[in-house]
Amino acid sequence: xxxxxxxxxNRRAVSALLCLVIISMFTFGGCDKxxxxxxxxxxxxxxxxxxxxxxxxxxLDFKVPALDKEAETYIVLVIDGxxxxxxxxxxxxxxxxxxxxxxxxxxxxxxxxxxxxNIEGTKVSFxxxxxxxxxxxxxxxxxxxxxxxxxxxxCVKALIK
Numbered sequence: 724x725x726x727x728x729x730x731x732x733n734r735r736a737v738s739a740l741l742c743l744v745i746i747s748m749f750t751f752g753g754c755d756k757x758x759x760x761x762x763x764x765x766x767x768x769x770x771x772x773x774x775x776x777x778x779x780x781x782x783l784d785f786k787v788p789a790l791d792k793e794a795e796t797y798i799v800l801v802i803d804g805x806x807x808x809x810x811x812x813x814x815x816x817x818x819x820x821x822x823x824x825x826x827x828x829x830x831x832x833x834x835x836x837x838x839x840x841n842i843e844g845t846k847v848s849f850x851x852x853x854x855x856x857x858x859x860x861x862x863x864x865x866x867x868x869x870x871x872x873x874x875x876x877x878c879v880k881a882l883i884k
Contacts, residue, residue, distance in 0.1 A: 771799040771806070782806045785865070787821055788882045817871025819882065827859050829868035840876065843883045849875060 800808035808822040834852035857870035
């Protein structure tokens with residue numbers, strides 16, 4: 724075989740190999756065609772701010788007790804695509820949460836138990852985490868939490884009634 728024939732066969736082999744590499748990139752993911760396009764990805768906002776207690780109760784399927792003081796924000800938290808938790812933020816900085824089920828709904832983890840009280844037949848745990856005071860309790864299939872600096876026992880009593 725002469726040099727010219729050798730070069731032609733060598734170029735053909737390199738060209739064929741290059742074609743196989745390019746085809747395999749597109750076929751087997753070198754250029755990942757299954758990668759999600761950020762333009763089409765949509766995440767539902769789990770926080771729905773509403774204008775009033777009545778509007779909150781319309782979104783939820785339960786009544787929400789409220790304190791007799793100025794509310795700053797009414798929020799419905801959507802969990803697994805379902806409106807499941809009520810949150811009222813008051814103008815004085817206190818915050819009330821209510822949700823179906825049992826357990827701590829305060830969102831504050833690592834708090835220490837200060838005392839437990841029986842208020843209106845309901846066991847209420849008064850907790851402290853750093854400079855945050857809060858109370859948690861369960862009643863009639865719901866979990867509650869109240870965070871604030873006021874006398875929490877009086878506020879909890881008003882919410883339990």
